[in-house]
Amino acid sequence: MACSKIFSGDMPELTDKIIQCLQYDFLALHSCILVNRLWCRIAIPLLWEDPFSKKLKLPKNYNIFEIVLQNLNEDDKVKLNDFGINNDTFTSNTLFNYPSFIKCLDTYTFVYSVKMWIKTKISVKIMDSTKFIFLLLIRKFIENGVSLHTFEVEIPVTLSVIGDEFFNSTFELILQNPNFLYNVKNLIVYFSERMENIKFLEIFYYNCSTITSLHILASMDDDEQVEENLTRIIRSQRKLKKISFEYQFDYSLNCLKGSNSLNTLKTIIFYGIRFDKMNDLKEVFEQLNVLESVHIIDCYSLNPNIIKQITSLTKPFKLKSLSINEMLEVELLQSLLQKSGDYIEYIGLRLRDHELSQKLSEIIKIYCERIKFFESFVSDKLELKPTLDLIDNVKQSLNFISIDHLDLYQHKPEYDIEFSSIILQNLGHVLPDKLEYLNLAFKVNTDDLEIFFKDSQNIFITKLLIKNKIYDESEDILPYIKKYVMKERRVKYLAMEECFYRKKNLFSLKNEVKEFELHGIRIQNYNDLFIDIYDFVNEIDK
The missing domain is CATH 3.30.750 (Transcription Regulator spoIIAA)
Structure with missing residues (x-):
């Protein structure tokens, strides 16, 4: 009886919850469209929520571009025709304002998809047309009322494809239309040494104050301007719950000092970073009032200074994930695990020293009883015995x-x-x-x-x-x-x-x-x- 009511549309709230669980099962969502009007109204927004997702296999559904590029003004039509693209053949009658459902945008997958679509239409002027259409699509998104929930700005590739002029023009357009990013909750920014103008970062501290998850990726040397702007972004936030510092940038935690985030931040991720200059870790962590988890993954320079700052904290250091990929003094790791071993749920070992591997495994067995995920990258057969022993020792939680x-x-x-x-x-x-x-x-x-x-x-x-x-x-x-x-x-x-x-x-x-x-x-x-x-x-x- 319940199933028949769901299929007939008599239980809309339950139907909505069921279909929401199919978010990235695109074949199932397409099938849902054909069931009835209610199912269609629920499934269509999910299909359009993240149309350029990394989870989608290439080639993408390029009809997306033809739907968005309807109803162009004459100047845009002429420009497209100059590139050899005739928009008169594009879909003109649609049941929904499909672009308005877009909630997630990654500039890397977006610019790549644009380029691939253009290649299906023309064989010359690919780069010039990609630049123009990238900006044109952003403008059409804004005109159609797109309000993003997740925005990923991947600068290295995006900048190499569309160039500085169109990159800057895109963000000037976004700055003039604050609703496009006003509701962003998840922000990922991937910096690059190629950047000459970082004025675009102003968008995020002028227009976005309710970011809950911030990922900062920086494969570059120190840059005072970048750090200053990151600090302004973080200090402008009222609801930041998660922050991830990623790649080989010499971060300090100065950006968190005096910010609202001290009372909202629950998760900090350090991924592939250098700890060399993080002399303020103890000072900042003592001020974090609601922190629930810390993750240290594939980082460098986890040196005595850092370990000492951690172990001298008066508060618990809730280290949930630890990946070790460099030579560490056994005594240092032991002191860290004495402080945080009870919290650790993930351990990753990537070592080429079987004696060190043996010693670390023994320490982990003593202090870490809640491991759920164990990842071992083994180089020497002599490391296999401690690996197997560790699995046997923690298998109750594994x-x-x-x-x-x-x-x-x-x-x-x-x-x-x-x-x-x-x-x-x-x-x-x-x-x-x-x-x-x-x-x-x-x-x-x-x-x-x-x-x-x-x-x-x-x-x-x-x-x-x-x-x-x-x-x-x-x-x-x-x-x-x-x-x-x-x-x-x-x-x-x-x-x-x-x-x-x-x-x-x-x-x-x-x-x-x-x-x-x-x-x-x-x-x-x-x-x-x-x-x-x-x-x-x-x-x-x-």
Whole structure:
């Protein structure tokens, strides 16, 4: 009865919640459009919310541009015709004001999509037409009442495609139309050394005061102007909950001093940054009144000065994620984990020193009992025992595991065979009873794989990923996957691809995909199923 009411449209609130869950399942959303008017009205905005999303496979649906470029004035029509594009053929009758549904815009995917669409129309003047149409589309978005929720300004590529003049003109237009960004909640800004004019940053402290999530990416040397403008942006915010400092910029935390964010900020992410000049960490963290989580991922110069500032805090340092990719003094890590080990849910190790790896694993076992995600990038077979011991020790809380051979693309056949044997002959004994995610990226021997499957026969894995290093003489592991995974229905999602000598992706083998689907297993592209720690951290702290 309830199902019939949902399909008939008698339960609109419940129907809306169900369809909202399909946000990035575009095939399902297109099907929803055909059910009835209510479903159509709910699904259409979701399809248009993020039309240039990274989650969409290229080529994009280029009809988007033709819909937006309706009803141009004569000057714009003439300009398009000069480029060889005739907009008289574009769709003219539409049921909705589709552009008004756009909530997310990433300048990188947007400019790339524009360029690809233009290439389907003309073969000359590609760059000039891309610049003009990029600006024209932004203007049409504004005219159609677009009010963004998420805005990602990717400067390096965007600037290289449209140039300084059109980049500046675009942001001058946006500055003159504050409603376009007034409701932005998620702002991502990727800086570049190519920038000559950073006046565009004024938009974000004049027009946007309700940003809740701010990501700053800067692959450049120190720049006082950039830091000054970032400080003004942060201090203009009233509701900032998350801030992420990313890439190799020498950040200080001066931008947070005296800001409203001291009473609103709940999450701080340090991703791939240098800590060299962060001498104010203790001072600032003592003033953060509602901070719930800190993430340190693939950072550099996690030196005694930084560790001392952290361990001397009078407040808890709620470190949820820690990725170690450089040589650290064992005593330093021990003092950090004594302070924060109870909070850690993600540990990533990327080391090439098996003795250090052994010592760190022992310390982690002592202080970190709540690890949900363990990621190990192993270079030496001697590191495998501490890796397996650590998994066994924390498996009560463990739900995500990734083991990746750092030398995956080097020719080491005999070494790879031994590497595979050590992992696969022991891993099945130490896994938890149920896993959400298991990623294995190394040379897989069929005999060892069979042992692993037999040892782990009572373990259900929601998402299983295998990246198999292939040599000329390598055996096909697919028959073993079918025998132990497909027929026993031991996973929900499966991704398997080959690398090195041969590159075959199970996802591209349509007949095989159908066979697995008959057993209730969905085959996905490896890169789509792979969990990047950056995405994982941002997802858990939404």
